[in-house]
Amino acid sequence: MTHIKLDELSHLQAINKKLVAGYHICEQDTVMWQELDQQIDAYTALFTALGHELKHDSRGFYYFASDESTPNMGKISRAVALTIYILIEHFANTGKDPMRALFDEPNDLELMQTLVQLNKHLFDQLEIFSGSDLRKDVYLRMVRLGLAREVEGGFMLQAPIHRYIDALMEVNEETFISEDEQ
Numbered sequence: 001m002t003h004i005k006l007d008e009l010s011h012l013q014a015i016n017k018k019l020v021a022g023y024h025i026c027e028q029d030t031v032m033w034q035e036l037d038q039q040i041d042a043y044t045a046l047f048t049a050l051g052h053e054l055k056h057d058s059r060g061f062y063y064f065a066s067d068e069s070t071p072n073m074g075k076i077s078r079a080v081a082l083t084i085y086i087l088i089e090h091f092a093n094t095g096k097d098p099m100r101a102l103f104d105e106p107n108d109l110e111l112m113q114t115l116v117q118l119n120k121h122l123f124d125q126l127e128i129f130s131g132s133d134l135r136k137d138v139y140l141r142m143v144r145l146g147l148a149r150e151v152e153g154g155f156m157l158q159a160p161i162h163r164y165i166d167a168l169m170e171v172n173e174e175t176f177i178s179e180d181e182q
Helices: 012-020 030-038 040-049 071-093 098-104 109-118 120-125 131-144 159-181
Strands: 054-057 061-064 148-151 154-157
Touching: 012 030, 012 040, 012 061, 030 040, 030 061, 040 054, 054 159, 061 159, 071 098, 071 109, 071 120, 071 131, 071 159, 098 154, 098 159, 109 120, 109 131, 131 148, 131 154
Parallel strands: none
Antiparallel strands: 054 061, 148 154
16 A cells, blocks of 8 residues: 655645646646656555546646546537547648647647638537637637647647547547448
């Protein structure tokens, strides 16, 4: 059993508040990330005792496992997943390496407007009708979840986006396998 010294967990309150809210703590959250990284055993034991499952992704982020069963979270997840899928497709169609562009290029309002215009039929289902709606309903939520950060001129996606990329790849693989079985 891990012995937990609460006085050594100087950012416990801030870390707990972020994680409980669904936030992903990544390397850009320097102080909290370093404390989690250095005190991982203590935090894991403490959060387990509190009924949470702390996950550490080797790509540089921490989060609480969740079932995402709430209708609101499901809608947010669908909107984020659709946006990531469309971004990957958009970058590929413009001749860019999609994975590099996802993390190296800011997503500005002009790009958001283009994505919504080119994929109107998909975004209409989520009641997103403009680049401004996409910014407000998806990107600002991604910031609140630690999936993106706001920068001058737009938003930069962060490492936790890999959770959505993994899910998209899994769906793609399942679709590919089921098509092969037919």
